[in-house]
Amino acid sequence: MANIAFILLCHKDPDAIIRQALSLTAVGDYLSIHFDARADAAAYTAIHTALSDNPNVTFAKKRIKCGWGEWSLVQATLYAVEAAVEAFPRATHFYMLSGDCQAIKTAEYAHAYLDRMDADFIESFDFFASDWIKTGMKEERLIYRHYFNERTQKWIFYQSFNLQRKLGLKRKVPEDLEIQIGSQWWCLRRRTIEAILDFVRQRRDVMRFFSTTWIPDETFFQTLVRHLVPENEIECRTLTFLMFSDYGMPVTFYNDHYDLLLSQDFLFARKISPEALLLKERLGSLYSAKGANFQISNEGRSLYKFLTGKGRIGRRFAPRFWETESTLGRERELLIVVCKKWHVAKRLVSRIRQQTNVPCIEYLFNEEQTDLPDMGGIQSTLGKRHRHRRSLMRMLFDYFDSDRMVVCMDPGNLDLLEDFCRDRATTRLLEVNCTFTDDYLIGHAMRVGLAGERTPQETLERLLPTIRNDIVHESDRIRDAEFENHLRIREEDSIEANAAALASFLAIPSEQALEIARSDHLFAD
Template sequence: MAKIAYILLCHKDPEAVIEQAERLTATGDCMAIHFDGRASASAFRKIRTALTDNPNVTFAKRRVKCGWGEWSLVRATLNTLQAAVEDFPRATHFYMLSGDCMAIKTADYARSFLDQQDKDFIESFDFFDSNWIKTGMKEDRLIYRHFFNERTQKRRFYAAYGAQKRLGLTRKIPADLQVQIGSQWWCLRRRTVEAILDMTRKRRDVMRFFASTWIPDETFFQTLVRHLIREEEIECRTLTFLMFSDYGMPVVFHNDHYDLLLSQDFLFARKISPDAKSLKTRLGRLYAAHDVTFQISNEGRNLFQFLSERGRTGQRFAPRFWETESSLGRERELLIVASKKWHVAKRLLAAIGAQTDIPTIEYLFDEENTPLPDLGGIQRTLEKRTRHRRALMRMLFDYYETDRLVVCMDPAALDLMHDFFSDRSHTRLLRIDCDFSDSYLIGHARRVGLAGERAPQATLEQLLPTIRNDIANEVDQIRGAGFSHHWAVQERASEEENARAISNFLDLSHETALDIVRAPHLFAD
C-alpha cells in the first residue's frame, strides 16, 4: 500500500499549517515542512511546538529565505525532501504541496490510485519546442545568469541581464541535459527522489547551472526526472488541480465549487479562497472519510471557460472577482506611501526593496508608464486601473504571490485611500511630509500645466501661495480622515523618528528601518 510523504513549502499562517499537517497525517501519511526563513521565528516555534509530538511530521534541517523565481525555492524543496527521505523510510511517494492546497479525494482513494500506477506524476515539456511559456523571457532564462530577483530587485535584475546581453556573456546548458519545463506541483516515487538527491551530490555542474537560472522550480525537477527515469514511467501531468484565467492569474476556488472539485481527476486542488470557510471545512473532513465514491467528469476547465465568457457579457450567475465590492482578501496587507514629491517616494520604495522582500509598485494610479506586469489589459490605462482598482490590486497580490504589497499614491487620491481602508484587508498608510521651496513649486506648476515655460515671474509668484495651500490642504485632509495605522516621515525629523515610523508601517526591526531611512539623498530635489 502506498504511503505518502507530503512536502509542504509554506511561509505564513501557522495555524493553517498545523491544521493541514494534522489533517493529512491523521490517516497514517507523513509530512515534511519547510517554513520560509523570512517568516518570523515565533511563527515557526508555534508550528514546531504544536507538531513536536506527531511522529509523522518532520522539518527541513535548514530553513531557507525563499523568493519567487529564485533558486532558493528549489534549495528549500531539496532540504525538505532530504529530511523526508531520512525520517520516513517507509514512504513510497513524495507529493509537493503548498499551504493553498487541499485534498479533493480521500486518503484511501489517493493510495489506491498510486498503487495502481507505478509512475512519476510531473509535468515535463520540452523547454524550447513547447509553448508552455506564454509570455516573457524564455531562452534567456537559461543562457544568462540571474542573481537578482526580478520582482523585488527589478532594476538590478534587468541591469545585470542587460549587461550580459551587451557583452555577449551567454553560457552553455550542460551537454547531456534536455531542459524540460512544467508545473512545480509533482508526485514522485521514492526511487526517483533518491536518484535526484544522489545526482545533486555528484553533478555540481548541474547544480551551478540551475542555481543561476531564472524560475528554476519550473525546470529543475522536470529536467532531472526526464534525465533519470524512462519515459514510460513518467505521467506528464500533475495530480494537483489548478487553473489559470486568461489574465494569467491562478483561479481561486470558492464555497460553491465543492462538487466541481470532487469530480476532477486529481487528488488535490489549488488555490482555495481564504474566505471559503464552508469549502475548507467540507474538504478538511473528506480526506479521512471512507467508502466515498467519486464520479469523475473532468469538466472543470471547460465549465470555467464557459462561465468566464458569460461574465464578459454580464451573464455570470455568481459574484466573483470584478464586482466593485470584491475584497482584496482578509489576510492581505496593502501598504500605501503617499507623497507629493514622487521622486522621494520612489527612492523610499527602492530602499524598501533593497532591505526587504516586499514587492513595491510606484505611482500606478498616477503615471501611465509605471512598470507593471501584463495582467491581460487591465493595467494598460490609468482609467482602467482606477475603475477596477480593487481587481487590479488583487491581481497584483496574486501575481507576486504575496500577502504584503507597497504602492505609491499622490496625496490628492484621498478617495482611493478611503476605498482601500474600507476593504476587509489590512491597509496601512505612510505619509511623507516634505519641504517645498519656491523653485520646486514653480517646477511643479509647469509639470502639471498650471504655468507655461514662458510664464512671467510675477504670474508664477502669484501662483505659489495657492499651490502651497493646496498641498497643505491635501495633507490636512489625510490627517483628518481618521485612518487607522497611519504614520508619517518628515524631512525635518531625525533619523530615529523617521525610523520609528517606518518600523511601525512595515512591521520591521528598528535597525532595518534605519537602513531604509539612510538611503542616499532620500529627500534631495
C-alpha cells in the same frame, strides 16, 4: 500499499498549516515542512510546537529565505525532501504541496490510485519546442545568469541581464541534459527521489547552472526526472488541480466549489481561498473518510473558461487591413442560416438545396470536417478559414459558378456576421430559433466539454440556467447589431409564418417556400 510523504512549502497562516498537517497525517501519511525564513518567527514556533510530538511530521533541517522565481524555492524543496527521506523510510511517494493546497479525494482513493499507477507524475515538456511559456523570457532564463529577483530588485535584475546580453556573456546548457519545463506540483516515487538526491550530490556543475537560472522550480525537477527515469514510467501531468485566469493568475476556489472539485480527476487542488473556511473544513474531513465514491466528470477547466468568458465578448468593427478593398462582389448574394442546433440547420439547407439548386455549405467556420472543395489549402483548417474568410467565400462562389450561396453559421460567430453583412454583396440572415429542453442542454454541455457522463445532477441543475441564458444572449447580440435583411423562423410558429420568412430569405415563390417549411421533422432533436 502507497504511503505518501507530503513536501510542504509554506510561509503564512500557521493555524491552517497545523490543521492541514493533522488532516494528512491522521491516516498514516507523512509531512515534511519548510517554513520560509522570511516569515514571522512566532508563526514558525507555533507550528513547530503544535506538531513536534507528531511522529509523522518532520521539518527541514535548514530554513532559508524564499523568493518567487529564485533558486531558493528549489533549495527549500530539496531540504524538505532530504528530511522526509531520512525521517520516513516507509514512504513510497513524495508529493509536493503548498499551504494553499487541499485534498479533494480521500486517502483511501489516493493510495489506491498510486498503487495502480507505477509512475512519476510530473509535467515535463521540451523547454525550447513547447509553448508552455506564453509570454516573457524563454531562452534567456537559461543562457544568462540571474543573481537578482525580478520582482523585488527589478532595476538591477534588468541591468544585469542587459549587460550580459550586450557583452555576449551567454552560457551553454549542460550538454547531457534536455531541459524540460512544467508545473512545480509533482508526485514522485521514492526511487526517483533517491536518484535525484544522488544526482544532486554528484553533479555540482548542474547545480551551479540551475542556481542562476530564472524560475528554476519550473525546470529543475522536470529536467532531472526526464534524465533519470524511463519515459514509459512518467505520467506527464500533475495530480494537483489548478487553473489560471486570462491574466496568468491562479484561480482561487471558494466554499461553493466543493462539488466541482470532487468531480475532477485529481487528488489535490490549489489555490483554496483563506476565507473559504467551510470548504477547508469539508475537504479536511474528506481525506480520512472511508468508502467514498467519486463521480469523475473532469469538466472544471472547460466550465471555468465558459463561465468567465461571459461579459468579455468584444466586437470588431474595422475590416482587416488586407481586406479593405476586397469584396464578395456587388452582384452576389450571401444567404446565412444562423442556428444553434446545427442538425436543424443542416436539415433545412438540405431541403433548400433540393428545392432551389442554390449551393449550400454547412458549418464551414465551426466544423473542421465540413465538406469543401480543394481551394489550394485555404480551406484545410478552421484557423485558415477564419483568417481568409472573404477570400474563401469568393473562391466558393467561383467554384460553384453561382451568384447565390447559402452557408450555415453558429449564433456565436457575431464577428463573422458583422464582416459579411458589411460587404458590398447582398447579405441576408435567416435566424432559426429552436426550443431547448433540459435534456438537450445537458447533451449540449457534454458535447462541448462543460459536463461529463458523471457530472453530479446538482452541478447540472446549476449549470443549465447559465447555458440557456448564454443561448438567449447570443440571439440578443445578433438582434442588437440591427443587421439589414434579418429574418427569423421559429419552432413554435406556424408553417405558413415560417414559409413567408423563407420566401423573403431565398427570394422564391410562396409555394416553394411552403414545401421547405413543411419538411418532416425539421425541428426534431
